[in-house]
Amino acid sequence: MTNLKFIFGRLAGAIPTLLVLICFAFFLVKSAPGGPFDFERSLPEEVEKNLREAYNLDDPLYLQLTKYVGSILTGDFGPSFQYRDYTVTELIMSGFPVSLRLGVAAIFLALILGGTIGTIAALNQNSRLDYSVMFFGMVGISIPNFVMAPLLVLIFSIALNILPAGGYANGAPLHMILPVVALALPQAAYIARLTRGSMIEVLNSNFVRTTRAQGLPLNTIIFKHVLKPTFLPVISYLGPATAAIITGSVVVEQIFGLPGLGRYFVQGALNRDYTLVMGVVIFYGLLIIGFNLIVDTVYGFIDPRIKHNR
């Protein structure tokens, strides 16, 4: 019951957070110099006037904001300024599945890869294996994905010619490999370091020493007693990791030409597509708030020491 109460409490807390986010994003977007109707070829006055009217740009800001919040409540993010034949809701719905696929695959890859590497390193602490694995972990963290992605393309698409260099192709798995790897590597590296550190700490803790003294086989100790506490910090890192994957996907989608939300975000900002940028920001905001809530709830289940009551 306390858990349910916790969830509802958090959900109620999310509403003001979202409102602040909306207002902040709204004023930030509007305060950017240049507007959606600035083109190389200037518009005739009459046409610009009609456009401004069609998008309610002549109302005072507070009125625009209230109208906007009102329409969001009905699930309508408004028409896009740039993609004039589409509504923002349509665009988000078409971009989100792509980003979701990319993001979920990257998180899983990062967890599996990072978890495995970290575990191996921790179990072979200070060995050659440990050092080599951690060295590559460091490299993985240090190389940003806008460098990693073209490097992967150069090796696998141009030199070896075994993987496509870009494009979505309706989500063909082959096309997802490089973007997912490029996105997951820095996170995998971080998770590996996190796992290693955490596991070493757990391995040196009293209860592990006790189980060892009791003569339990090593595998049992690790799988039954060590892994669970080891992954606690990893799970709490999943919230920030999701945020990092989202920001990373902005870059990766751009490089691989994937039709995801990140690309809409970048193009929307450059085009001063007010409604599209706002829509994506709010959507991302919801996603991050939701994901953090899930992580915190799961945390409660895994670690009974944490009780969600005030």
Place this chain on the structure above:
Amino acid sequence: MRNGFSLFFVAILLAACGQDEESSCLVDDGWVVGGESGSELAIDQIFRRNNGAEPGTLDPHRAEGVTASNVLRDIFEGLVAETANGEYTPGVAESWVISDDGKVYTFQIRSDARWSNGDPVTADDFVFSLRRSVDPKTLSNYSSMLYPIKNARDVVRGEMSSEELGVTALAPDVLQIKLEESTPYFIGMLSHSITYPVHRPSVELYGNQFTRPENLVSNGAFVLAEWKVQDYILVSRNKNYWNDASTTLEQVFFYPLDNANSTLTRYRANELDFTDTVPSEQLPWIKDCLADELHVAPYFGSYYYGFNMEKEPFGGNKPLRHALAMAIDRTVITELVLGAGQIPAYTFIPPVKDYAGIPPEWATWTQEDRNKKARELYREAGYDEANPLAIEVVYNTSENHKRVALAIASMWKQTLGVETALRNQEWKVFLETRRLKEDTEIFRGGWIGDYDDPYTFSELLHSENEMNHSGFANEDYDALLKSASEKSAGAERLKDLQDAESLMLETMPVIPLYFYVSQHLIKPWIVGLEGNALDHHQSKYIKILKRERLPSD
């Protein structure tokens, strides 16, 4: 122990370099194309090209920018069409008659012109469409292009109903367009998307969703098959097109790729057959490794720096403007800074058809002589080493613009001692700064002609033009433009435009720097893509040759 890894790492690097030595370019050139005859066609006629930023809309009347035009040119056809090398040729109109005063055009619509659903294309379709283009409710970005048509200006401004536009269907297959003035370039404008016909029943049924693939009825050589925003636009052959027999391609993919480097890697990975963007920093590599696939052609565009004529220090200081213009060594910019074959410019309007501007006398001098004269003028303008000019150049953020600006700033510094501050701004910010004319001193400008006539450049400096960012206002210039507009095609009209340009260059509100070139990478198995001044390409002229891998030894 650590040495172990370093060794391993070094080994990887060495391996990478070793590979480099074998084929230092790492390009895939092991192909035989065209089979035995050299012109044998591939079985799959699918053409894959890059297409810059995703088009905002495929509604021909509301579309904006090059990338939308690229697609629209394939799926629609205007009264007039273009050949592969850019000549105008009959499109939906099979012939036309122009009245003696050049103000009335009568078009005969071809009887076999069909919409993709089989409906005939009629004169009424064009009446509906042109009215829609100028109707302010359509929210068209390009409606001002149609001002030559009678009453268009008043309709765009909302002072007249669109029914009063000078366009009439005399018969189902005869269309008459009346103009305000004889406009010799009018035929060329009729190949622009703003004049394309749209299918009335579907526009009325679907509203602004008529451009969706499932709804769009068009009349070009191709029809819209799929549009996945930010993923690709796929067009496929239109069996109802009147000249479908000459089309070879079955499908064309337009990929929205806005990053020049990713575009190049996808081209190298054989995922694109054609790209029209080449990252400038990769140009030396491309010239070394892909020389046969790089095609450079003159492009009807002009790159210039504009002075803000409404403010100090440039307003009213002609010697100073001339000094700065002369002190720039344009060949250094075109050959060393850019190096793709751009043409140094001493006039504003690129040569086109029978037109060429008259360069100022100093264009024939050596750069040393120019510099000497520039120093004289600089002193005359009231500046010298002790009292140098300090100015700011504003340009939109881009590596190339930055390199050009740096080169120019250092030339000004060396020759005249001018202190130049460079300010780059993101595109939309830049557009606003330039438009407001409040704190610009010198700004970057570039213009690509909308149709192949000098007037598309001349009008930019008309005192009432919205795009006259320098604020140049000269009654004689405006009068010459008016005089040219009243004349029909011919030498006299061009003379007026030439005089206007010379007058402008004498005042020097803008410094012409160079004329653009188009840069394409084309795979060896593509034929039918020819360079042309407006850089317009239509897929209906393209064929794909059969290709086979060279047997590797």
